[in-house]
Amino acid sequence: MKKLILGMAIVASAFAFGQKKDANALNAQLQEANKVAMDAYNAKNYAAAAPKFIEVYDLLKSSGQDNKIYMYYAGLSHALANNTDQSIKIYTDLINSGFTGVETTYTAKEKKSGQVVNLDKATWELMKKNPDYSDFKTEQTKSIESDLYETLSSLLLNAKKPTEALTIIEKGLVKFPNNAKLKEAQTTAYLQSGNTDKFVSGLKEQLAKNPNDATNWYNLGVMQAKNPATVNDALEAFKKAIELKPDFSDAYQNLVYTTIGDDAKVVGEINALRKDKPDEASKLIDGRRERFGKALPYAEGWYKANPKSLDAVTALKEIYIVTKNMDKVKEMKAKEAELTAAGAK
Structure with missing residues (x-):
């Protein structure tokens, strides 16, 4: 969201209302x-x-000047005040009206004082005949x-209105x-609307253009981890996120859990096999230990990134x-007790 530049004053108004009744008051x-x-x-x-x-916009409009830049300022101010509904309405109206913010300013220099003055177009044209002014x-x-x-798309997404956001985004694109x-907002809108296939496609498209975006690699990994067929791709995506952002705690966390897999299910299977099929249980135990061993460096990275x-x-x-x-179990138990006492989560 762009910052508002408010260095202007309505200096043209005195000229614009010069022939109207109560012009000075207005x-x-x-x-x-x-x-x-x-x-x-x-x-x-x-x-x-x-x-x-x-109010400024309405006053100008009452005099015949439909200067929508002030509605833009109002919409931006509402957005910054978290008055989302009001801001969405203003931005929607501005886009539908064809407003672009492009304005032409007209200036002339007063010869006697050397001061440059802003004029409305009609007055500027008239002043060209006035010998007291130059440098038009x-x-x-x-x-x-x-x-x-961009702003309206963001407002709609924050308001959890992905369908409306997609309409605006597609129009903007x-x-x-x-x-x-x-493009990024479009990907987010796909996720919000439950269209995960398009969400993943959008992430891949963005990464093709900017492969150094750690957050997009992480998000791609999150989606790929949901599908057993793409778990290995998810692991590579999380690793790429960490490579780009070494302190990416969430990426380490997901690497740990994705590498280990559904451990509760495995433990249940082991317990069910221990008595009658001990050899099969042993194989599962060995596989579990191997997965935990692979997850160890990621867990240590997670702890280092977020101790x-x-x-x-x-x-x-x-x-x-x-x-x-x-020995490490003892160390972590002590750390666990310390953090629990401090109310950590």
Whole structure:
């Protein structure tokens, strides 16, 4: 979400309303509302800023100036104030109206004072005939259209409205097909809507473009770990995430559990076989010990990345028990007691 730049004042208003009744009063209202809005925003009082920007917009519109940039400011302020519904409505209206944020500013220099003044287009054209002014210039602002799509997509996803988000994202991608933020939002929307196949495809597409994104490797691993046929792919994805981000605690954790597998199920099978089929039980025990041995370096990495995690300590303790490293078991039990006493989770 882009930061709001509020260095402007409504200096053109006095010219725009110069021929209207009560123009001075209306201009004074504009200046006051604009000042209150900017002051509130700069003070991070976004909830107060939003309605004042709307007031500025309404005052301008009443004079014939439909300047939607102030509705954009209002929508952004609502978003920053976590007034999600209001912000979504404003951003949706702006996109549907075709608003892009592109504005042309008109300036001229007053010869006597050397001051550059902002003018509305009609006044700027008239002033060209005035010998007291020179250096007539126009300047066009950059489009913020892509930001509108990005922000609205984010707002809809945060509001858990993936279907609506996908509609906006797909519309935005038609205009901005290479927009990385919209592509990322699309992947998230697929996940929220339960379309896991498209979610995984989106992750792979993003990783093809940016293979150094540790979070996307982690997310891909999470999805692949859900399918027994892609468990090995999940392990490689988690390893890639750690390679890119050595302190990625969650990736270590998932490596541990994915490597070990469904241990409760295995223990149940072992217990069921111990009496009547001890040889088969022994094979399962050996396989379990082998998996725990493979998980050990990942568990140690998890503990190193997050030494205050009770889950990491407990997992490491259990692995040391299975791999029969009793000195380490004693050490982890002490650490487990320490963390439990401190209220760690």
